[in-house]
Amino acid sequence: xxxxxxxxxxxxxxxxxxxxxxxxxxxxxxxxxxxxxxxxxxxxxxxxxxxxxxxxxxxxxxxxxxxxxxxxxxxxxxxxxxxxxxxxxxxxxxxxxxxxxxxxxxxxxxxxxxxxxxxxxxxxxxxxxxxxxxxxxxxxxxxxxxxxxxxxxxxxxxxxxxxxxxxxxxxxxxxxxxxxxxxxxxxxxxxxxxxxxxxxxxxxxxxxxxxxxxxxxxxxxxxxxxxxxxxxxxxxxxxxxxxxxxxxxxxxxxxxxxxxxxxxxxxxxxxxxxxxxxxxxxxxxxxxxxxxxxxxxxxxxxxxxxxxxxxxxxxxxxxxxxxxxxxxxxxxxxxxxxxxxxxxxx
Numbered sequence: 001x002x003x004x005x006x007x008x009x010x011x012x013x014x015x016x017x018x019x020x021x022x023x024x025x026x027x028x029x030x031x032x033x034x035x036x037x038x039x040x041x042x043x044x045x046x047x048x049x050x051x052x053x054x055x056x057x058x059x060x061x062x063x064x065x066x067x068x069x070x071x072x073x074x075x076x077x078x079x080x081x082x083x084x085x086x087x088x089x090x091x092x093x094x095x096x097x098x099x100x101x102x103x104x105x106x107x108x109x110x111x112x113x114x115x116x117x118x119x120x121x122x123x124x125x126x127x128x129x130x131x132x133x134x135x136x137x138x139x140x141x142x143x144x145x146x147x148x149x150x151x152x153x154x155x156x157x158x159x160x161x162x163x164x165x166x167x168x169x170x171x172x173x174x175x176x177x178x179x180x181x182x183x184x185x186x187x188x189x190x191x192x193x194x195x196x197x198x199x200x201x202x203x204x205x206x207x208x209x210x211x212x213x214x215x216x217x218x219x220x221x222x223x224x225x226x227x228x229x230x231x232x233x234x235x236x237x238x239x240x241x242x243x244x245x246x247x248x249x250x251x252x253x254x255x256x257x258x259x260x261x262x263x264x265x266x267x268x269x270x271x272x273x274x275x276x277x278x279x280x281x282x283x284x285x286x287x288x289x290x291x292x293x294x295x296x297x298x299x300x301x302x303x304x305x306x307x308x309x310x311x312x313x314x315x316x317x318x319x320x321x322x323x324x325x326x327x328x329x330x331x332x333x334x335x336x337x338x339x340x341x342x343x344x345x346x
Contacts (some may be wrong), residue, residue, distance in 0.1 A: 034059035034246045036300040038156075039170070040191045041149040047185045053177070055186050058143065059246050060302035061150035064175065064186075066142045068092045075178040076142065078106030080125020086176055087125035090142050098135025098142050103127040110145045114152055148173045149188055156192070165194045193301035196313040201299070204314045205321030212325025223329065224267040227280050230287045230322035231260035237298070237315040238290070240307040247304040256290035259283075280330055284323045291320035 041061035046053070053074060054067045068074050071094050078089035078101075089106040091099045100107055105123045109115040135142070151157060157170055170190040177184045212226035234257035241247050242254050263283030270276040298316040303309045 034062045036297040037302045043188045045187045064146045068140045077176045078104045095137045096140035097137045099131040102130040160192050195299040201317035204317040208318040208321030209325035212322040226326040227283050228264035230319045231264045233315045233319040240305040244304045256286040260286035284327045287323040
């Protein structure tokens with residue numbers, strides 16, 4: 001086995017091992033799956049300002065994260081109640097432990113992004129709180145999905161639908177808290193960010209496909225280089241997503257790119273032209289299937305990926321283009337069957 005081939009296989013195996021470790025859930029109290037989106041929600045200010053807490057948004061618009069300094073008590077309010085009688089939903093104690101009020105309607109409503117759940121009869125905003133501990137002492141952190149910070153429909157707002165290419169503010173939002181018995185309001189803003197234009201992906205795919213079509217017609221192992229390139233691009237994009245701290249991706253998303261890399265490595269090692277076709281085709285199919293399934297999400301402006309959004313989209317499109325170009329070249333230059341040119345007995 002050549003040094004280059006050995007390095008490719010070892011690298012793919014190592015990446016898979018790292019991905020297995022990284023696939024563990026990152027958010028113990030965030031009930032909403034984090035993924036790519038066109039929305040970004042941000043905290044703009046606390047009113048009044050306080051150093052006792054730090055509030056941020058994760059996953060674009062997926063969840064709120066509250067970090068509390070030791071020694072403070074913070075209550076996060078739900079959607080019911082007003083003024084001096086708000087609905088208590090979550091509580092962080094001075095020792096850092098986190099509690100949830102089972103009688104808060106928000107405890108049920110926050111289990112689904114669009115609140116499409118049944119609320120138990122006992123859960124009322126004015127009911128006596130029933131606190132259950134869900135976070136250990138010393139954590140001082142709460143993460144929860146909050147409907148106030150995102151658009152409550154799978155369909156974009158009417159203004160966005162009229163021109164999705166325009167960046168715009170969707171709405172301003174507030175989330176009420178109580179810090180050491182004093183009211184504090186978290187102010188924020190939800191924004192729509194346009195996706196990566198289709199023409200960028202088309203150009204990337206066509207350019208990569210053209211290179212693969214030319215390179216794939218070369219003789220010998222050199223013809224496999226575009227396939228290996230496509231596999232590595234797919235693996236880079238998949239790993240960027242899997243290793244992101246907020247990603248809800250799993251090993252399924254990286255399985256096809258890893259298989260493609262291994263198929264390309266096997267094709268590089270194979271000296272016989274006819275035997276090389278099968279692993280080459282397997283690698284191409286793996287990349288195309290992965291890429292087509294990822295492309296719609298890869299266009300979105302807010303990615304759970306270590307790579308920048310535009311680069312992620314270009315990598316996916318280029319991987320598809322390389323694979324399709326390599327397939328066309330492989331079919332065009334595939335050797336004839338062994339007996340095709342043998343003279344007949346007639």
